[in-house]
Amino acid sequence: MFNLFLLQLLNGAQFGILLFLVAAGLTLVFGIMDFINLAHGVLYMVGAYLMATFAGMTGSYWFGLALALPATLVFGLVLEFLVFRRLYDRSHLDQVLATFGLILMLSEGVKILWGSAPLNVDMPALLSGSVPLAGPLQYPVYRIAVIAAGLASAVGLWALINHTRAGMLLRAGASNRPMVAALGVDISRLFMLVFAGGAMLAGFAGAIVAPILSVDPGMGESILILTFVVIVIGGVGSIRGAFLAAILVGVVDTVGRTFGPIWLRMVMDPAAASQTGRMVAPMLVYLLMAAVLFWSPTGLFGRKGAK
């Protein structure tokens, strides 16, 4: 039982890391530009599809990853140039509509280009196999590598934001945009960089998850909504909040799905427990979100009075 718990905990952490990679770019875009981008999940999906294509073309996971990352970055920049930069000054309603339209277009475009059937990406030989973990328990190396890559990105992001000039401007832009612009900083270029960085992180998450999950046209949307939950819990604009909330949501969701029915069986008969468990488990993260909001309407690390 303990082994199963440990296993689910690790799976949850790995899922949380992925959520963080997608949420990091999105929370910065929300926080700094006050821009609601529903199409962020599409970048995660596009990253996975480009990975599948390039890995298939070159026959190598690593070449695929090396090509997919810049390609997602370019894709994000093109979207920013064509659509998003015209939306920064618009109302939230316009932003919701335009990015919703983009989701419809891009999801359908992916279906036309790659078909609706799920694609698979082969795991690199270096990272396949498992390592022993606490007694008889084995854990796949690839999932550990995903956790490590995500943690490295998180540390890199933290260093970038707290210890570089670009990060300083970014923090300044988040707290007072007009003032930073008045000091002579090219704020629209800063926005573009934030957006491109966020796009690449989301694409990275999609690319590294491709060998574990199947790559399908719905993957962007399912992660987008959980990403929203993460951002709401963590507080808009807070990278630290996004990290903690992402791990929390990942663990609660994964552990809840496995252990919900098991724990419920202790207090009710098995049939009712599995029915209730199946009903409650997918709702757990939303209940968590509601609880956090009830306690603090701007999330765990949200700015007081933030819009």
Add this chain to the structure above:
Amino acid sequence: MSTPATRTLAPRLSAALAIFVVMAAVPPLALALDDPFLMVIASRMLVFAIAALSLDLILGYGAMVSFGHAAYLGIGAYAVALGARWGVTDLLAQILLGMGMSAAFATVTGAISLRTRGVYFIMITLAFAQMAYFFFVAQSSLGGDDGVALQARSTLLGLPLEGDQTLYYTILGALVAIYAGLYRLTLSRFGRVLKGTRENALRMQAIGYRPFRYQLVAYVIAACLCSVAGVLLANLTEYVSPAYMSWHRSGELIVMLVFGGIGTLTGAVAGALVAVGLEELLAVFSEHWRLGFGLILVLVVLFSPDGLTGLMRRLGLRAPGLRNDGEGRGDD
């Protein structure tokens, strides 16, 4: 005080009347053209007009951008499935059941969501709607993900809603009644407080109102009215599934509203007709109609915001004091 408002609203009212009259003429036309599909499309248009109308109350008049409104469409639809299971086949009873369930869900989630503003509100309403979605996906007794087919349509006052015409005119009747009700409501004191809160919540507080209460009541009313559309939609398709409350549907409801113009009621009705019509039209050309629909949506938002009546109000919102239309003055 209501005289200037009534005068400015009169053209809208007559436009809505014209739409209702044209829609009432559809069944004989479909019969004459021998085109039953026309009836199906027109029925869908009317059902979604009800849903869009209910969203207009909170989005247009209350400036609450809910991205989870389709949840109530789904709850209404499930009220029909549950009612049929429990032996309640009367349409009005099912509407009451749907309203009850919606009111309960909307009161709890609305009270939590309304603690927040801006992008938070959008994301939270979306998340709560997803929660409702997963709740119904997990109900294996109601078909889970696949949904459940209804044995028969509901009855209305003991008479079965058989025949597409009967159902069509029932839907049209519901639409007209809800339009009239919302029209009265938005002109009432309640509606004026709601509009005042939209313009400036702080000032409303300063003159002694609690915006939260009014917003929550509006949120619950909108949810209840949307569930009526859900009950009718389930009767129309004779099928209920969680897909009715998918977040795509919530997005489409907002699209309808913005196509027609927010905060006018008539715009919601017109927008629903245009959006459903556009979907059906594009679907004729290609199974990949979403590509075209999305493109049109992006282009409309980017390049033709002036065509949307909503933009004027939002500009007014951004610079209060610079622009003060007659209606706004009437409220002060």
